[in-house]
Amino acid sequence: MKYCFGVDIGGTTVKMGLFEKTGEILDKWEIVTRREDEGKAVLPDVAASVAEKIQEHHLKEADIIGIGVGVPAPVTEDGVVKASANIGWGYKEVKKELEELTGFSVEVGNDANVAALGEMWKGGGEGNSNIVMVTLGTGVGGGVIVGGKVIIGTQGAGGEIGHMCVNYEEVEVCGCGNRGCLEQYASATGIVRLARRKLAQDKRETVLKAENVTAKDVFDAVKAGDCVAQEIAEEFGKYLGYCLANIAAITDPAVIVIGGGVSKAGEVLLPYIQTPFLERALFTNKGVEFRLAKLGNDAGICGAAKLILDEYSS
Amino acid sequence: MKYCFGVDIGGTTVKMGLFEKTGEILDKWEIVTRREDEGKAVLPDVAASVAEKIQEHHLKEADIIGIGVGVPAPVTEDGVVKASANIGWGYKEVKKELEELTGFSVEVGNDANVAALGEMWKGGGEGNSNIVMVTLGTGVGGGVIVGGKVIIGTQGAGGEIGHMCVNYEEVEVCGCGNRGCLEQYASATGIVRLARRKLAQDKRETVLKAENVTAKDVFDAVKAGDCVAQEIAEEFGKYLGYCLANIAAITDPAVIVIGGGVSKAGEVLLPYIQTPFLERALFTNKGVEFRLAKLGNDAGICGAAKLILDEYSS
Numbered sequence: 129m130k131y132c133f134g135v136d137i138g139g140t141t142v143k144m145g146l147f148e149k150t151g152e153i154l155d156k157w158e159i160v161t162r163r164e165d166e167g168k169a170v171l172p173d174v175a176a177s178v179a180e181k182i183q184e185h186h187l188k189e190a191d192i193i194g195i196g197v198g199v200p201a202p203v204t205e206d207g208v209v210k211a212s213a214n215i216g217w218g219y220k221e222v223k224k225e226l227e228e229l230t231g232f233s234v235e236v237g238n239d240a241n242v243a244a245l246g247e248m249w250k251g252g253g254e255g256n257s258n259i260v261m262v263t264l265g266t267g268v269g270g271g272v273i274v275g276g277k278v279i280i281g282t283q284g285a286g287g288e289i290g291h292m293c294v295n296y297e298e299v300e301v302c303g304c305g306n307r308g309c310l311e312q313y314a315s316a317t318g319i320v321r322l323a324r325r326k327l328a329q330d331k332r333e334t335v336l337k338a339e340n341v342t343a344k345d346v347f348d349a350v351k352a353g354d355c356v357a358q359e360i361a362e363e364f365g366k367y368l369g370y371c372l373a374n375i376a377a378i379t380d381p382a383v384i385v386i387g388g389g390v391s392k393a394g395e396v397l398l399p400y401i402q403t404p405f406l407e408r409a410l411f412t413n414k415g416v417e418f419r420l421a422k423l424g425n426d427a428g429i430c431g432a433a434k435l436i437l438d439e440y441s442s
Numbered sequence: 443m444k445y446c447f448g449v450d451i452g453g454t455t456v457k458m459g460l461f462e463k464t465g466e467i468l469d470k471w472e473i474v475t476r477r478e479d480e481g482k483a484v485l486p487d488v489a490a491s492v493a494e495k496i497q498e499h500h501l502k503e504a505d506i507i508g509i510g511v512g513v514p515a516p517v518t519e520d521g522v523v524k525a526s527a528n529i530g531w532g533y534k535e536v537k538k539e540l541e542e543l544t545g546f547s548v549e550v551g552n553d554a555n556v557a558a559l560g561e562m563w564k565g566g567g568e569g570n571s572n573i574v575m576v577t578l579g580t581g582v583g584g585g586v587i588v589g590g591k592v593i594i595g596t597q598g599a600g601g602e603i604g605h606m607c608v609n610y611e612e613v614e615v616c617g618c619g620n621r622g623c624l625e626q627y628a629s630a631t632g633i634v635r636l637a638r639r640k641l642a643q644d645k646r647e648t649v650l651k652a653e654n655v656t657a658k659d660v661f662d663a664v665k666a667g668d669c670v671a672q673e674i675a676e677e678f679g680k681y682l683g684y685c686l687a688n689i690a691a692i693t694d695p696a697v698i699v700i701g702g703g704v705s706k707a708g709e710v711l712l713p714y715i716q717t718p719f720l721e722r723a724l725f726t727n728k729g730v731e732f733r734l735a736k737l738g739n740d741a742g743i744c745g746a747a748k749l750i751l752d753e754y755s756s
Contacts, residue, residue, distance in 0.1 A: 202726065205589075256596075258595060258596045272692055272693075274588060274591075274593050274594075274595070274600075275519075275591070275594070277588075277589070279588050279692065279693055279694070280588075280589070280694070281572060281588070281693055281694020281695070282570075282572045282694050282695060282696040283694055283726055284694070285694040285724070285726035285727070286588070286692065286693055286694045287692060288691040288692070288694075288724055288726070289691070289692065291691050291724045292688040292691045292692070293684065293687065293688060293722050296684070304724055304725060305725065306722060306724070370607065370610070373607065374606045374607060374688060375692060377602040377603070377605050377606045378586055378593065378600065378601060378602070378603065378606070378689060378692060378693070379586075379593055379595055379600055379692070380593070380594070380595020380596050380597055380598070380599040380600045380602075381595070381596060382596040408607050408620060410599070410602055410605045410618055410620070411618060411619065412516065412597055412599035412602070413599070
């Protein structure tokens with residue numbers, strides 16, 4: 129049997145998994161992300177943890193295919209990161225450094241792209257090689273997969289779905305510096321923004337309160353039949369569904385997978401996205417399936433494992 | 443020396459080329475597209491023309507790598523067309539049929555996608571493997587290339603740039619049945635529409651006349667310094683540039699190539715597209731280069747040749 133490691137480096141913890149080549153997870157664990165000193169300990173910590181687990185599981189080094197890694201930053205095809213604020217890194221040759229530290233083959237990708245690969249492999253997109261994955265969290269991330277391969281792009285910045293402009297009239301500024309980005313409406317914070325705007329002008333009765341309203345509150349209220357909440361969900365879904373219709377015109381996916389914290393609202397979410405999608409999708413794309421992500425926090429380590437397995441088999 | 447054929451099937455003529463493996467065009471010619479009887483003669487005519495040219499150039503069959511074909515319809519990865527109104531075809535297994543007719547390997551792609559591949563190989567996108575090509579003709583076509591491969595999509599409908607929605611307020615209907623498609627503003631007919639709307643309400647002096655105005659008239663007037671024409675070009679460029687910024691967020695291209703009849707206006711076109719693009723592009727995409735297509739009518743046969751050469755070398 130051959131094995132590989134999937135590593136998902138985040139700003140607080142590094143999630144790690146030991147996989148069989150077939151995809152079965154044998155072990156998973158976390159280590160702390162030591163961001164101090166420009167995060168210089170992060171890769172050595174990963175290398176040490178890999179070495180430990182090899183011992184613990186009595187594996188032979190010759191049976192290790194390699195290590196796949198997801199990083200919260202654009203990553204070029206040769207595994208270089210220009211900067212990652214979340215980890216404290218400046219320019220870093222992640223692939224090269226980790227290969228030197230471990231002696232194993234390493235493949236590196238952007239974390240959202242890698243999570244999409246995980247969902248394609250073992251999650252909501254299973255069985256399809258053309259998927260769009262949207263991660264609705266604090267921000268909106270994404271991964272677009274075409275013919276089984278993530279769109280990486282010239283600088284590793286492919287799949288930046290959250291920064292497609294969906295409203296040219298927006299006056300508030302997005303974190304990226306532009307105005308009207310999808311992230312301003314479809315992230316957890318975006319939904320709160322929509323809710324606050326709505327609650328400030330809508331005088332109907334609602335269980336929602338403008339102070340401290342969360343995306344979860346909105347979808348809980350939706351489920352309880354609250355009309356005001358349903359209209360907030362409709363607005364959210366319109367921005368997201370229209371944007372996905374435009375993405376579908378370019379990549380003609382079989383499945384669109386909705387993940388991230390917001391997707392914990394469950395199946396109730398999907399019609400709010402699919403209805404406006406169908407309103408705007410090109411006729412060839414009307415059959416696209418909408419599914420919820422399945423892997424939760426494991427999407428990153430699974431996709432990272434898939435990244436190195438694909439490299440090995442190619 | 444090894445050779446291949448590039449075939450670009452259109453509604454009126456089939457353009458054909460004989461290529462050396464290195465990409466040099468040895469011969470190019472056209473035959474008539476016989477659309478009658480559901481276009482059943484089209485592929486046999488192509489096969490006969492290929493056989494003739496092999497004789498004429500005294501080639502050995504063993505030296506023919508194969509035939510690449512572009513078709514004006516969505517084409518699945520296995521070379522199947524569901525229907526092509528332009529040629530009169532219903533469901534057609536183009537790859538299989540032409541392989542049986544000729545005995546050579548055949549690869550088939552959508553014509554706009556294939557033209558993009560041609561421009562990547564030997565035209566405006568030369569030297570880059572991540573490009574977006576937009577063809578501004580009667581309609582707006584496109585091809586999006588990622589890592590040297592065209593995005594084909596689940597049903598062969600990838601790269602339908604012309605049917606991305608760029609104006610949710612539009613009331614007129616596009617040929618596809620939706621409203622606000624890029625094609626309604628950036629095609630030759632779209633520019634005429636913009637010009638007519640503008641001329642109906644703008645009372646300033648202009649060389650443009652609402653009756654019979656063409657896209658060429660608009661850009662000729664732009665070059666002559668006509669303010670009204672320049673504002674029409676600005677509107678055209680805004681829709682196109684904003685749309686390209688959204689595409690760039692997904693595919694992170696190195697180069698955007700502008701082709702098709704409208705692009706004959708020349709370099710004057712590019713700033714009208716690039717300025718709004720830069721206004722809306724994600725910071726990672728500000729460095730994208732804008733270039734004019736170079737191959738004109740040869741893009742199709744070149745891309746078709748590249749399609750079969752790529753298959754051969756993979």
